[in-house]
Amino acid sequence: MTKEQVLKVYQEKFGNDTPEVYASPGRVNLIGEHTDYNGSFVFPGAIDKGMVAAIRLNGTDKVRAYAIDLNECSEFGLNEEDLPKEGWAKYIFGVCREIVKRGGKVAGFDTVFAGDVPLGAGMSSSAALESTYAFALNDMLNLGIDTFELARIGQSTEHNYVGVKCGIMDQFASLFGKKGHLIRLDTKSMEYQYFPFNPEGYKLVLLDTVVKHELASSAYNKRRESCEHAAATIAKRHPEVKFLRDATMEMLDEVKQEISEEDYMRAKYVIEETQRVREVSDALERGDYETVGAKMYETHHGMSKLYEVSCEELDFLNGVAREHGVTGSRVMGGGFGGCTINLVKDELYDSFIADAKRQFKDKFGHEPKVYDVVISDGARKL
The missing domain is CATH 3.30.230.10 (Ribosomal Protein S5; domain 2)
Known part of the structure; x- marks a missing residue:
């Protein structure tokens, strides 16, 4: 408005x-x-x-x-x-x-x-x-x-x-x-x-599944506990580790036998995601959007398989993106529903959106909502 x-x-x-x-x-x-x-x-x-x-x-x-x-x-x-x-x-x-x-x-x-x-x-x-x-x-x-x-x-x-x-x-x-x-x-x-x-030649688009699975808040707390437990276990050997962000995969592997498989998977995702953010930072400074996109797919895989906060609808849209050669796609936000965020080459945009809507509707009975977004300024007086 x-x-x-x-x-x-x-x-x-x-x-x-x-x-x-x-x-x-x-x-x-x-x-x-x-x-x-x-x-x-x-x-x-x-x-x-x-x-x-x-x-x-x-x-x-x-x-x-x-x-x-x-x-x-x-x-x-x-x-x-x-x-x-x-x-x-x-x-x-x-x-x-x-x-x-x-x-x-x-x-x-x-x-x-x-x-x-x-x-x-x-x-x-x-x-x-x-x-x-x-x-x-x-x-x-x-x-x-x-x-x-x-x-x-x-x-x-x-x-x-x-x-x-x-x-x-x-x-x-x-x-x-x-x-x-x-x-x-x-x-x-x-x-x-x-x-x-400034991804010239690409669009940033969200595809909203319009679903929100009930799991979200209890699952969020459970994952938070897993991460805190893994970090505390590592800290017994490495007192400098206050958060999982401070840990390496080598440190996590040292305590693999002392924590549950679930805690291990959650912690592995967080440690790898921290590294991905660093790699995306470097890629953005080079203007290398192909690497940015590859890291987005890795994040989706981690959130789906290690952190287990995706859902059938999100995985489906991620799969459609991959089939279409979309540069990057992943679940955005807490998971269990909501959106995928997609980095799409201009020339693929129309066919990707049309197919995503059609295939999603065939499978789930309704179309995803589509939101094109442009990175803009923060709070201001008009």
Whole structure:
């Protein structure tokens, strides 16, 4: 939705004031999956889809918010006991509360917002929403909060008001995004580096299975425990190992008899994925997208066979990509449904998409959704 459309709705709801307009993007992650809680690297980029909000201070201690896409209103105060009942409003309320907890002064405001980040497709619509309001309030109220702390405000909102124990990648990517660049974030040191991503002659496209298998949250916790157990076992011999990111395959093989086969497989995936991120970093600096693609396929194999977080639908789409000579394809996100992210040569794009839709529908009864994405800028005032 454009700035003009959001302004128009704002004026219909709240009168002819001229609000400020802010936007924040969703994100994709090229490689580095299930690595964040292992102290390793992630490799996200902001995309050309996100949230747009019109905001104006209203001189009260109340927030009046309207979600354009849902056609729902919410009004709430700024104290802890004022938690709104609407799920989407909790994100805005949480951002306000997290700013207050850090000593920032938040005033009441009127706002409308809309987004074109597909919900539930793994592009982090919730982080885009949090980042929009954190960035906007920081700017409008001259709070002087640094960008990293704005990302932590979004993350804390998820933890404390939504009940999702997420890492920081989504909010980080939404705030730090830079057109034509991916960001390698070291989740242990929080150091980050931009890498050029200008795949001329290729498109980046997500194929959404539109399925979400129930396993996700319990399976996530179980895998996290496997990784922590493997790291702790290695640390008995190598005290410098705090996370699996610090371990090598040689160290893991030393303790193979002391851990379960399942823990071994999970740890092997993480150690190999850490190495793949390093190789992709080098490949991007050379502009070598064929190597990037090969590493994406390796990640898919690891997530499917070692980490076991893929599913039949994702493996099927990955197989179609391989048959079509697509440069790179893998499951993106936590797994058990959601999207594959695909790096496709321009000349193969039309036939790949047409065949993927047809074959998937023949097998599963519905077509996957298709989202072309372009790597774009992070949170900003429009």
